[in-house]
Amino acid sequence: MNYQPSDFLPIFVQLAAAMGFIVFTMIVTHILGPRRSTKLKDEAFECGIESQGDARTPISIKYFLVAILFVLFDIEIVFMYPWAVNFKQLSWTGFWEMAVFMGLLLAGFVYVIKKGILKWEK
Amino acid sequence: MSQHIPSISNFSLSDPNKYSVENLRSEEMIISLGPQHPSTHGVLRLEVVSDGEVVVDVVPHLGFLHRCFEKHAESLPFNQIIPYVDRLDYLASMNCEHAYVMGVEKMLNLEGKLPKRIEYIRVLVAELNRIASHFVAIGTYGMDIGAYTPFLWLMRDREHIQRLLEWLSGARMLYNYIWVGGLFYDLPEGFEQKVAELVPLIKTTIKEVKTLVEENAIFIKRTANIGVLDRDLAISYGCTGPVLRGSGLAFDLRKVDAYSVYPELEFIVPTGKGLVGTVGDCWDRNHVRVLECEESLGIIEQCIDKLLGEHKRTPEFKPQEMVPKKIRPAAMDMYVRAENPKGELGFFIRTDGRSDIPQRLKVRACSFHHLSVLPTLSRGAYLADLVAIVGSLDLVMGEVDR
Amino acid sequence: MEPTNTLFMAKAVIILVVFAITLGVAAYSTYFERKIAAFMQDRVGPDRAGPFGILQPLADAVKMFMKEDFIPSHANKWLFIMGPCLSMLTALMTSAVIPFGDTVTVAGVTFDLQGIDVNIGILWVFGIVSLGVYGILIGGWASNNKYALLGGIRAASQNISYELAMGLSIIAILMFSGSLSTKTIVEAQQNGHWNIFYQPLGFIIFIVCAFAECNRTPFDLPECETELIGGYHTEYSSMKLGFYLFAEYINMFISGAVMATLFFGGYDYPGYEFVANKLGETPAAFIGAGALIGKALFFVFVFMWVRWTLPRFRYDQLMNLGWTGLIPLSIYNVLVTGIGILSGQPIIAGIAGFVLLILGLIIYDQLTVKKKIA
Numbered sequence A: 001m002n003y004q005p006s007d008f009l010p011i012f013v014q015l016a017a018a019m020g021f022i023v024f025t026m027i028v029t030h031i032l033g034p035r036r037s038t039k040l041k042d043e044a045f046e047c048g049i050e051s052q053g054d055a056r057t058p059i060s061i062k063y064f065l066v067a068i069l070f071v072l073f074d075i076e077i078v079f080m081y082p083w084a085v086n087f088k089q090l091s092w093t094g095f096w097e098m099a100v101f102m103g104l105l106l107a108g109f110v111y112v113i114k115k116g117i118l119k120w121e122k
Numbered sequence B: 001m002s003q004h005i006p007s008i009s010n011f012s013l014s015d016p017n018k019y020s021v022e023n024l025r026s027e028e029m030i031i032s033l034g035p036q037h038p039s040t041h042g043v044l045r046l047e048v049v050s051d052g053e054v055v056v057d058v059v060p061h062l063g064f065l066h067r068c069f070e071k072h073a074e075s076l077p078f079n080q081i082i083p084y085v086d087r088l089d090y091l092a093s094m095n096c097e098h099a100y101v102m103g104v105e106k107m108l109n110l111e112g113k114l115p116k117r118i119e120y121i122r123v124l125v126a127e128l129n130r131i132a133s134h135f136v137a138i139g140t141y142g143m144d145i146g147a148y149t150p151f152l153w154l155m156r157d158r159e160h161i162q163r164l165l166e167w168l169s170g171a172r173m174l175y176n177y178i179w180v181g182g183l184f185y186d187l188p189e190g191f192e193q194k195v196a197e198l199v200p201l202i203k204t205t206i207k208e209v210k211t212l213v214e215e216n217a218i219f220i221k222r223t224a225n226i227g228v229l230d231r232d233l234a235i236s237y238g239c240t241g242p243v244l245r246g247s248g249l250a251f252d253l254r255k256v257d258a259y260s261v262y263p264e265l266e267f268i269v270p271t272g273k274g275l276v277g278t279v280g281d282c283w284d285r286n287h288v289r290v291l292e293c294e295e296s297l298g299i300i301e302q303c304i305d306k307l308l309g310e311h312k313r314t315p316e317f318k319p320q321e322m323v324p325k326k327i328r329p330a331a332m333d334m335y336v337r338a339e340n341p342k343g344e345l346g347f348f349i350r351t352d353g354r355s356d357i358p359q360r361l362k363v364r365a366c367s368f369h370h371l372s373v374l375p376t377l378s379r380g381a382y383l384a385d386l387v388a389i390v391g392s393l394d395l396v397m398g399e400v401d402r
Numbered sequence C: 001m002e003p004t005n006t007l008f009m010a011k012a013v014i015i016l017v018v019f020a021i022t023l024g025v026a027a028y029s030t031y032f033e034r035k036i037a038a039f040m041q042d043r044v045g046p047d048r049a050g051p052f053g054i055l056q057p058l059a060d061a062v063k064m065f066m067k068e069d070f071i072p073s074h075a076n077k078w079l080f081i082m083g084p085c086l087s088m089l090t091a092l093m094t095s096a097v098i099p100f101g102d103t104v105t106v107a108g109v110t111f112d113l114q115g116i117d118v119n120i121g122i123l124w125v126f127g128i129v130s131l132g133v134y135g136i137l138i139g140g141w142a143s144n145n146k147y148a149l150l151g152g153i154r155a156a157s158q159n160i161s162y163e164l165a166m167g168l169s170i171i172a173i174l175m176f177s178g179s180l181s182t183k184t185i186v187e188a189q190q191n192g193h194w195n196i197f198y199q200p201l202g203f204i205i206f207i208v209c210a211f212a213e214c215n216r217t218p219f220d221l222p223e224c225e226t227e228l229i230g231g232y233h234t235e236y237s238s239m240k241l242g243f244y245l246f247a248e249y250i251n252m253f254i255s256g257a258v259m260a261t262l263f264f265g266g267y268d269y270p271g272y273e274f275v276a277n278k279l280g281e282t283p284a285a286f287i288g289a290g291a292l293i294g295k296a297l298f299f300v301f302v303f304m305w306v307r308w309t310l311p312r313f314r315y316d317q318l319m320n321l322g323w324t325g326l327i328p329l330s331i332y333n334v335l336v337t338g339i340g341i342l343s344g345q346p347i348i349a350g351i352a353g354f355v356l357l358i359l360g361l362i363i364y365d366q367l368t369v370k371k372k373i374a
Helices: A010-032 A061-085 A087-114 B008-014 B069-073 B078-086 B093-107 B116-145 B149-169 B191-214 B217-223 B231-236 B241-246 B282-308 B366-372 B374-378 B383-393 B397-401 C002-040 C056-066 C077-097 C121-142 C146-177 C182-187 C200-213 C238-263 C272-279 C281-307 C315-342 C347-367
Strands: B028-033 B045-051 B054-061 B332-340 B343-351 B360-364 C099-106 C109-114
Touching: A010 C002, A010 C056, A010 C077, A010 C238, A061 A087, A061 C146, A061 C315, A087 C146, A087 C315, B028 B383, B028 C146, B045 B383, B054 B374, B054 B383, B069 B078, B069 B360, B078 B093, B093 B116, B093 B332, B093 B343, B116 B149, B116 B191, B116 B217, B116 B282, B116 B383, B149 B191, B191 B217, B191 B282, B217 B282, B217 B383, B231 B241, B241 B282, B241 B343, B241 B366, B241 B383, B282 B383, B343 B366, B366 B374, B366 B383, B366 B397, B374 B383, C002 C056, C002 C077, C002 C099, C002 C109, C002 C238, C002 C281, C056 C238, C077 C121, C077 C238, C099 C182, C099 C281, C109 C182, C109 C281, C121 C146, C121 C182, C121 C238, C146 C182, C146 C200, C146 C238, C146 C315, C182 C238, C200 C238, C200 C281, C200 C315, C200 C347, C238 C281, C272 C281, C315 C347
Parallel strands: none
Antiparallel strands: B028 B045, B045 B054, B332 B343, B343 B360, C099 C109
16 A cells, blocks of 8 residues: 555644634634633632742652653654564564664663662652 | 740650651661551551561651641530531541530539430441441451452442431531530431331341451451551550550450440440451451441341330420520530540540630540551561551541641 | 536535534433443433433523623633633544444445545544544633642643553554554454454453543543543633533544544444445445444443542553653553564564453452452
C-alpha cells in the first residue's frame, strides 16, 4: 500500500472540528456565566487560610530528574521503532544487535536507579 | 490569685509561627492542609513544610472548633452538662456520656447501686456506638488512601446503628440518653431483637471490608511500615485506645479499670502484631479498630442475652427511678475515665459541696494526645503518608478543641 | 480529481461521526461512571434528570456553562485558559487513526471506516497523547496555586514515566505486524489471531500505563483529593474545569479503542467471515465498527470498575512501579517476542508472558499477607 502525504488531509477536518468545539464552548461559557468577582474569591485557594507565599517558588529537583531521564530513554526507545517495523527482514542479526543495544540501555538504566534517582529520602 | 503563668518562651517547641516564607530553605514550601481539607476529618489545620514530596515538618493548628465546653460546664448543673458532653467526641456520644455519668455517680456514691439492667443497656448502647465510631474511622481511612467504596459500605451499616439509637433516644448523633442515676427511657419494645438481627449483618460487612481494604496489596503498601509509633513513644505521649494498642500494648480500660458490667462480659483486647509490617504502623492501628468491632459485636450479643434473660424487661423497671432530683456532691476532686472508641476519655471534676454546678471540669481528650504525636510520626514521611498517618490516628476535632 | 474529492468527503464524514461518537460516549461515561459507582456502593446514583437520570450529562453541561467563568487575578490569564483547551484538543485529535471498520461501499463510494490511514498510525496516537500532559502542566502552573502546581508537576512526571513502558510494550506488537499503520496491525489479527494471545504481558503493561496516562485510580495522584484538594484543577471552574474532566473521559474511550485495536483484533469479531459472506462486506464492516466500540466501552467499564475498587499509590511507589517494574518487564517482553517470531513459533511469547504472569501471581500469593491476616 502506498502512503501519500495527502493521506493526512482529513486530519484538518478533525482539527477544525475540535478547534471549533473548544472555541465555541469557551466563548459561550464566558458569555453565559455571571461575573461576580470578590476579593476573597480572587485569592489562591489554600484551604481557607491566607496563603504563605505563592506557587512561583523553586520546586524539588527530583521531579525534573525524572524529566531528564525520560528524554534520554525516550530517544533510545524511538530507535527501536524502525527496528521493530523491519524486524522480520533483519532477522537474527538484527535481533542480536538490538539485544546488545538493550543491554547497554539496561546497564545505564540500572546505573541511574542504583544512583537513587527515584529515592526521595536523603 | 497567685497562679504561676508560664512565660510564652517555654512553649517554643509548639510555636505556631515557627515557619514563615522567609526562613524556609530553598525548594521548601509551606502548604496548608486544612482547615477546609478533605483528609483532616474536620477543621484541623496542618501547616506542612514540604520539600517536593517529602514532609519536613508539620505544625498542627487547633481551635477552629473551640466551643468553651470546659467553661460552659462551670455554669451548668451536672445533669445539664450531659448534652455538651455528647458534643466532645460527636461520633461516640454514648461512650462520652457513659464516662461522664459514671464520674458523677461515683461522686454521689451511686456506683454499683444501679439496677443491672441499666448497666447492661448502657454497655449495649456504648458498644453499638463504638462500632459506629470505628466504622467512620475505618471508612474514612480507606477514603484517605483512595478507596471510596468501603467508606459508603460502612456508612450504610452505620446508618442502621444510628437508626436504632434514634429509636432509642430520638436523636441520631447527640443522644442525651444516659442520665445520672439511670437512663432517659427503657429500651423500646423489640429493640433487643432488632439489635440481634443487626449483628450478623455487621459481621458480614466487617468481613467484606477486610477483603476489600485490609488485604488489598496497594492498601498494605500504603500503610504497612508507615508512621511507626514505638510503644514507649506512644506511652510517653499519652496515647491510648487503638493507637496505643496498635503499638502492641494491651491496655484497655474496660479490662484495666473493669468499670460497669465489663468484668462480667467476655472479650479480648486486640493488639497490633505487625502482621504486614512493623508493630505500631498505620496498618496495625487500623486493624486493631477492625478487630475491636468484632469484639464489640461479641459484647453486644452477650448484652442482648442478658437483657432478654436474666435482666429482662419488667413492668416494675423504671430507668428514671434513681435519677436524683438535685445533684449536689460533697466537696471533692474526682477523676473518672473510660474507654472511648478513640482512647481514654477522662473527666476531672472539682466540686465545692455548696452548689450543684462543678467548680471545674477538665477533659482529658484522647484525640488531643494523639494529635501531639503527629509531628514526630510524620517528619521525613511523604506527603501521602502524612494523610495516612492522620487518618490512622482517627482524630475528632470536637474532642481536640472542646 | 473527482474520486479523490468524494473520498475526502467520505473521510470527513467519518471523522465528524467519530468525533460526535467520542463526545457522546464521553458525556455518557460520566453518567455511567456515577451509575456504576452507585451500584457498587449500594446507592441509587443520579436519578432526577429524566427517567433513570438519563439526562444527567445534559444537566451537568448546562450547569457547567452557567457557572462563573472565573480567572483568578494572580494567575497567568492566557495560560490559564490555554491549559484546559490544550487538554481537550489533544483528547479530541487522537481518534482519527483508529480503524473503526473494514472497507465499506456506501452510495457507490468505497472507503475504509477510518479517519486517516497513515503509515505512522500508532505514533500519531502517542505523539498527540504525550502533548496532553502540557495541558495539565500549563494549567497547574498558571493557576499560581501550590496544590495545582504540585498536581501539575506530578502529572508531568507520571505521564512521561509511563510513556516509556507504554512505548516499549507497543514494540512487540510492531514486530508482529511489521508496520506502524493501525490498519495493518488490525488486519494482521483477523480471524481470531488477536494479539492478546501472543502478548498477554504486553497487554498488562499497556493497560497499566493507560491507567496512568489517563490519571485514573490507582494512579490519580495529580488530582488526588486527599492530599492536593483538586490537584491541577483546584482553581478551575465552569467549562474550563469541565474540559479537564471531559478530556479524561475522552482519553479513557480512546485508550479503550486503542487497546482493542492493538490487542483485541480491532473490528474483528467471531464469525466475521460468515457474516461477510451472508450479508456482504458493508454490513459486516459496520457490525465490526460496533464490535470495536463495544470493546472500547468494555475497557471504559474496566477503568471505572478499578477506580471504585482500588486505593491509590503513593508518588514514589508509582514511580518505582513505572521505572523498575514495567520497563524491565517490557524489555523482557520484546526479547521473548523476538525469539518467538524468529524461531517461527510466535506463541512462545504468549506462553512465556503467561507463565510469567502466573508465576508472579503465585509469588504474590505466597508473599501476600492474606494467610497471616485471617
